[in-house]
Amino acid sequence: MSTKIDQLSSWLKERKITEVECLVSDLTGIARGKISPTNKFIAEKGMRLPESVLLQTVTGDYVEDDIYYDLLDPADIDMVCRPDESAVFLVPWAIEPTAQVIHDTYDKQGNPIELSPRNILKKVLKLYSDKGWQPIMAPEMEFYLTKRNADPDFPLEAPLGRSGRPETGRQSFSIDAANEFDPLFEDMYDWCEIQGLDLDTLIHEEGPAQMEINFRHGEPLHLADQVLVFKRTMREAALKHDVTATFMAKPITDQPGSAMHVHQSIIDKNTGKNIFSNDDGTMSELFLHHIGGLQKLIPELLPLFAPNVNSFRRFLPDTSAPVNVEWGEENRTVGLRVPDASPENRRVENRLAGADANPYLALAASLLCGYIGMVEGIEPSAPVEGRGYERRNLRLPLTLEAALERMENCKVAEEYLGRKFISGYVAVKRAEHENYKRVISSWEREFLLLSV
Template sequence: MSTKLDQLSSWLKERKITEVECLISDLTGIARGKISPTNKFLDEKGMRLPESVLLQTVTGDYVEDDIYYDLLDEADIDMFCRPDENAVFLVPWAIEPTAMVIHDTFDKQGNPIELSPRNILKNVLKLYADKGWKPIVAPEMEFYLTKRNSDPDFPLVAPMGRSGRPEVGRQSFSIDAANEFDPLFEDVYDWCEIQGLDLDTLIHEDGPAQMEINFRHGEALHLADQITVFKRTMREAALKHDVAATFMAKPITDQPGSAMHIHQSVVDIKTGKNLFSNPDGSMSELFMLHIGGLQKYIPELLPLFAPNVNSFRRFLPDTSAPVNVEWGEENRTVGLRVPEATPQNRRVENRLAGADANPYLVLAASLLCGYMGMVGDFKPSAPVKGRAYERRNLRLPITIEHALERMEACKDAEKFLGEKFMRGYVAVKRAEHENYKRVISSWEREFLLLSV
């Protein structure tokens, strides 16, 4: 540990870093932590945070007292956060030389905190490692650029680009539409290069000023860290250019939602060979079982893929999002697409997760579903040819209430994720939904105010 801290200390000193943003991810994906002068950060070798931040909702509230005190120490004790020297990133938009360092969380006995999203992903990756397997993932992040909006009662609208006009209509894959925001994306690419983020391509998606950034394939924990950093980076670059960037799953009515597509495969640790392909290049039995596990368990763990009430608006009829866990080759209407690829690059693309999902938890959930299929002998359904949106089999829960009930009852996943995490996550999402139900919407004022 001291050697690793010495390496981190040298890294910070070589770059003349004066401040360190020490952060962890809570269950919603919000970065929480402390900002520390570099000398203090190095002296303390980490930080302490109240364990309760892991049961904080997106609104800043906490779960009900009976669950809170059942899952946490009544004294509201601290957890110990240790820096990961492999998760250190520069902060290019900061005025002073600043780094952000992602931390792992432990109790005072040195045990990993069970509610920590990063620890949950590490636990899932260990399941694979114990089998001699290693998952490879490649996330694709969709998001919208919007005009700055200070009043939540007003709908989001597309911002003006270089032409001085807001985008209208559908401009899928338009180079000119993406070029409207060239100055912004030049900063994004410059900053991401400084941070060492493995970005691949920029694509204009279906919605007005809706974009997609693809990441190069790699190790799941490192890419979860990168997504966490990228979302902060994208928001900061947007603010610099007087627009906003949102990763809400469905930010604009009657426009496509934003997804986090996850390409995933599994290789043999010793040989590096893709376990999803047979020696003759055909699909392997393990590949079929992996898809079978995704089909069986995604509906049971949907709140990890669709964590907010807004997430379920992406699954409404007549949207471009898949609404079931059907699978098919080169088919974008199914939830589980198998892209055309060489045998070594064979993978499945999970198209169901929203861009609003916690990157640690959604990668953990997607990989765990596939793992449970591989060790549980779950055969997939027949692949779908043609349009799959209207297919009624293998459909997803349609409300977050129903989804939370199914997750709560999923004992197979609880064995791997832990009872404490399952109870804590469901409690946080229920507390958020109770908060949501107290808000009177503009729809109610528009159609009910003077009519009922």
């Protein structure tokens, strides 16, 4: 451990870094932590944070006291946060030379903190490693650019591009529409290159100023770190150009939602071969069981893919998003798409996660569902040919409340992810939902104010 810290210290000194942003991801995916002078960071070899940050809601509130004290020490003790030398990124938008370092979290005895999203992903990856398997993943992040909006009561609007005009109509895959924001994306690509993020293509999606960034396939933990950093980077690049970047699942009424599509395959660590394909190039039993596990368990773990009340607006009819866990080859109308690829590159694309999902938890949940399918030999349904939106046999829970209840009662989830994590995650999401229900919406004022 000390050798790795020494290497990190040398890296920081070589780049004349004066400040270090020490980060951990909370359950929402918000970067929490401390900003430390480099000398202090090197001397302390990490940081301490109250473990309560892992039960903090998106509004800054905490769960109810009886749950809080059941899951955490009543003295509100600190957890030990140790830097991961493989998760170090520069902060190109900072005025002073700054680095951001993602930390792992432990208790005083050195045990991984069970509520930590990064630890949850590492726990799932160990299941694969123990079988001699190496998951390979590639996330695709959708997001909207919008005008700056200081009043949450006003709907979001498309920003002005270089032409001085906002987008109208659907501009799917339009090069010219994406080029409207060239200066912004040049900064974004420059910053991501400086940080070593493995970006691939930029695509204009269906909605006005809705974009998609694809990541190159790679190791899941490293990619989850990169998604966390990319979200920060994209928001900062947008702010520099006086617009906003949002990863809300459904930010604009009557426009498509934003997803985090996740491609996943598995390599045998001994042979280097894709275990999703047989020697003759056909689909393997393990591949079909992986899909079967996704079909059976995604509805049980849906809050890890759709964590907010806004997430479920993506699943409304006629919203261009899948509303079930059907699967099909080269079919974008189902939740689980098998792209047309060579046997060496056979994979499944999980299209159900929202862009608002915590990347560590979404990747962990997607891999866990497939893992359980393989070890339990779960058979998938027949693949869908043609349009899959109307299929109702494998529908998802329709509300966050229903999804949380299902996850809370899922014994398999508790077995693999731990009671403390399931209880804590559900409690945080219920606290957020209670907060949401206290707000009177514009719809209620518009249609009920003078009518009931």
